[in-house]
Amino acid sequence: MNGEVPKDHSIDNSLALMQEGYEFIGNRCKKYGADLFEARLLGQKVVCMTGEEAARIFYDNDKFQRKGAAPKRVQKTLFGVNAVQTKDGAVHQSRKMLFMALLSPEGVAEVRKLAETYFREAASKWETMDRVVLFEEAEEILCKIACEWAGVPLKEDEAKERAEDFTAMVDAFGAVGRRHWKGRRARTRAEEWITEVIENVRAGELAAREGSALHSWSVYRDPDGQPLDAKMAAVELINVLRPIVAIATFISFSALALHEHPECKEKLRTEGDEYREWFSEEVRRFYPFGPFVGARVKNAFTWHGYNFEEGQLVLLDMYGTNHDYRLWEFPDQFHPERFRDWDGNLFKFIPQGGGDPAKGHRCPGEGVTVEVMKVCLDLLVNGITYEVPEEQDLSYSLVRMPTRPESGFIMANVKRVQ
Numbered sequence: 001m002n003g004e005v006p007k008d009h010s011i012d013n014s015l016a017l018m019q020e021g022y023e024f025i026g027n028r029c030k031k032y033g034a035d036l037f038e039a040r041l042l043g044q045k046v047v048c049m050t051g052e053e054a055a056r057i058f059y060d061n062d063k064f065q066r067k068g069a070a071p072k073r074v075q076k077t078l079f080g081v082n083a084v085q086t087k088d089g090a091v092h093q094s095r096k097m098l099f100m101a102l103l104s105p106e107g108v109a110e111v112r113k114l115a116e117t118y119f120r121e122a123a124s125k126w127e128t129m130d131r132v133v134l135f136e137e138a139e140e141i142l143c144k145i146a147c148e149w150a151g152v153p154l155k156e157d158e159a160k161e162r163a164e165d166f167t168a169m170v171d172a173f174g175a176v177g178r179r180h181w182k183g184r185r186a187r188t189r190a191e192e193w194i195t196e197v198i199e200n201v202r203a204g205e206l207a208a209r210e211g212s213a214l215h216s217w218s219v220y221r222d223p224d225g226q227p228l229d230a231k232m233a234a235v236e237l238i239n240v241l242r243p244i245v246a247i248a249t250f251i252s253f254s255a256l257a258l259h260e261h262p263e264c265k266e267k268l269r270t271e272g273d274e275y276r277e278w279f280s281e282e283v284r285r286f287y288p289f290g291p292f293v294g295a296r297v298k299n300a301f302t303w304h305g306y307n308f309e310e311g312q313l314v315l316l317d318m319y320g321t322n323h324d325y326r327l328w329e330f331p332d333q334f335h336p337e338r339f340r341d342w343d344g345n346l347f348k349f350i351p352q353g354g355g356d357p358a359k360g361h362r363c364p365g366e367g368v369t370v371e372v373m374k375v376c377l378d379l380l381v382n383g384i385t386y387e388v389p390e391e392q393d394l395s396y397s398l399v400r401m402p403t404r405p406e407s408g409f410i411m412a413n414v415k416r417v418q
């Protein structure tokens with residue numbers, strides 16, 4: 001039966017994955033005219049799949065689990081060892097409920113308010129600078145916002161380095177060699193820092209506001225009633241700090257989209273919040289960030305004539321699903337208005353994972369991501385004027401994972417609109 005499903009005949013596809021990056025799964029699905037194919041990555045058999053139907057299967061908790069799916073190298077950089085991303089069942093559900101509570105509409109509104117204040121302040125500083133590298137500015141500002149919102153003390157002069165460490169952890173996920181080791185060192189430093197903060201809260205030496213992420217993870221207990229050890233609590237607290245800093249990538253892509261589609265500028269000025277939302281969603285759909293996500297088969301099943309065996313590793317193509325021509329009209333065109341009629345299908349639009357975040361592993365931070373992007377868009381369109389110097393590289397690689405505009409999007413001659 002499995003003979004009908006395309007198999008990539010290479011001995012190992014790891015090199016092809018490194019060479020094709022975000023398009024690795026999509027290229028092969030197009031070539032084979034199929035939604036799935038079998039490949040070998042780092043010596044093991046992997047099934048790669050794409051599209052809405054694949055996403056529906058992938059986020060079915062009876063069929064898939066995360067146990068054993070995330071390689072240690074990803075846990076030691078991006079996720080943290082034994083973090084929520086690697087959990088299933090009651091432990092996952094319980095930790096996930098805390099993330100969902102922290103990132104409730106009230107939590108999102110708090111982060112949005114901080115973003116409005118911090119980005120407005122930044123604009124005054126940008127006026128005094130010859131050139132502003134938007135990615136670098138945004139990561140530092142977002143680090144301050146994340147720490148203030150979470151209740152983590154952060155000195156003014158440490159924000160830059162802490163921000164760079166959070167970025168390095170994300171930057172390591174598709175890397176080998178130097179970039180991977182940089183991410184590992186960054187995680188070690190961040191975990192030492194946040195573990196100490198948690199220990200101080202537990203020892204009564206640092207006050208933490210009830211309801212804050214710092215307080216919540218300091219007192220949290222897994223379903224067995226046991227508190228997390230301080231390092232594990234730090235890993236989960238970092239799971240809100242690091243991704244807030246990562247929004248800097250979408251902010252740089254938003255600026256690039258504005259630059260490449262000046263016709264959207266007027267609409268962003270005149271059409272208000274709804275258009276800002278469509279624009280942000282289209283940035284998250286169109287530009288590459290998360291390439292794919294992995295899980296293991298929990299209970300054997302058959303789909304499209306393929307027998308998924310228990311324990312088998314499966315990758316779901318997020319980037320390709322967001323560019324699937326069956327789901328999106330002219331998927332390779334940037335067109336915010338497509339979100340006017342979006343039906344809210346959580347398996348079709350999967351920039352931060354798929355399905356219902358309360359029931360599975362989809363990202364709980366999409367609300368925060370979109371609101372912060374909208375604040376920055378408003379600043380770029382209504383709050384400041386700027387030039388985009390030609391001496392920079394605005395291209396981005398589809399091979400390097402994760403990617404962003406090479407120069408980080410440089411602005412010059414920034415002036416606040418009075």
Ligand code: HEM
Nearest residue numbers: 084085239240243244246247289290352353361362363365
């Ligand atoms: C910067 C933009 C972001 C991107 C591209 C992104 C992407 C993702 C992806 C792909 C997943 C995995 C989905 C899966 O395993 O099926 C995820 C999970 C997660 N994200 Fe995000 N995310 C972003 C922002 C955020 C924010 C702002 C927060 C919190 C403040 C956050 C917190 C989390 C957490 C805690 C998980 C683990 C969820 C689970 O395993 O149940 N993310 N994110």
